[in-house]
């Protein structure tokens with residue numbers, strides 16, 4: 001580790017202080033805490049790629065609507081449990097305009113970020129049928145959702161989709177679903193961390209098998225429309241964001257405002273339950289929560305218990321942003337395209353310095369450039385790579401944190417500033433010189 005930009009002993013001292021047993025396996029928040037301490041002590045700024053924080057200013061449309069709502073006094077009033085009417089209506093229109101799916105406003109439920117949406121949905125789905133006690137994650141995936149399963153005390157199973165793209169997905173899913181214990185399937189599209197995107201054929205496989213085995217599909221659209229290979233930004237016009245909702249009625253969509261509108265701080269998202277699933281009666285669920293149909297159990301039993309609704313003013317913000325997007329006045333995808341552009345440059349810096357992309361293709365086409373990408377370095381495990389890069393002022397998380405079986409790291413582009421690209425290149429060059 002000649003000439004590494006950081007003093008190894010400072011990094012080691014902070015690792016010991018935080019009692020991180022194996023830094024290569026550290027969680028996102030542990031890496032955040034560690035890098036904060038090292039930066040504070042050394043004054044050296046890291047190339048921070050560990051956490052998916054939006055690196056752009058929040059949408060002004062949202063901010064203005066929220067200020068307006070606060071001035072009108074909404075802070076004093078409890079919001080409706082399932083969301084304010086204008087938000088539900090705009091969300092339903094948004095789903096029509098950008099996914100080409102019909103879903104009634106009733107099923108569009110405000111949640112405290114998608115995090116709360118998935119928490120409530122996991123809890124409900126896990127209790128729909130006593131014989132089906134397991135959730136299936138199509139990995140790699142968002143690590144905190146596994147933590148939610150742990151907190152809920154519910155069972156899950158996962159597999160890495162790396163070797164099961166296209167038609168191969170069918171046999172793999174069938175093998176698992178035919179065991180009869182799966183209540184739901186979860187994935188993100190575009191995918192955090194790999195930025196792979198399922199195509200319509202793959203979503204059809206998932207949807208049709210969900211019908212066959214009566215399983216709820218949870219489609220996490222935290223990066224809605226951000227497959228920048230296509231222009232998905234025109235309301236009411238194809239191409240649309242691909243969705244499993246075209247192939248099954250047994251679905252819940254999660255639309256987060258955090259990334260598409262850079263509104264993460266206000267913790268407001270939409271959980272959209274299909275009309276059919278919303279109204280469905282599950283006797284075991286009713287026994288467990290003493291509720292009525294699936295949708296009402298989520299709102300009146302689970303969400304009511306957890307937070308009694310979602311921030312009133314933030315709901316007005318989200319309603320306003322969706323409205324402007326629906327009416328074609330706010331091209332939210334144009335605003336976040338910067339992530340894709342930065343990823344193009346950052347990937348090239350890694351590739352120039354001996355690294356390789358791990359999840360390279362959507363079957364036969366190169367993956368899009370977007371919020372995340374994955375890289376490996378020859379002869380190093382993902383955990384070793386995380387650890388070694390920390391001494392070179394670069395922070396990321398290992399892919400094994402995400403349920404991936406590949407060796408490598410997840411790089412998040414959002415927090416890295418363009419002004420840091422020169423420094424990043426120098427550090428990667430030095431790293432490669434010392435390790436190759």
Ligand SMILES: Cc1ncc(COP(=O)(O)O)c(C=O)c1O
Pocket residue numbers: 052112113114115116142188192220222255256257258264268269
């Ligand atoms: C795949 C995925 N789902 C959900 C979330 C969380 O969304 P929210 O901020 O709306 O809770 C994230 C945030 O990084 C994510 O990457």
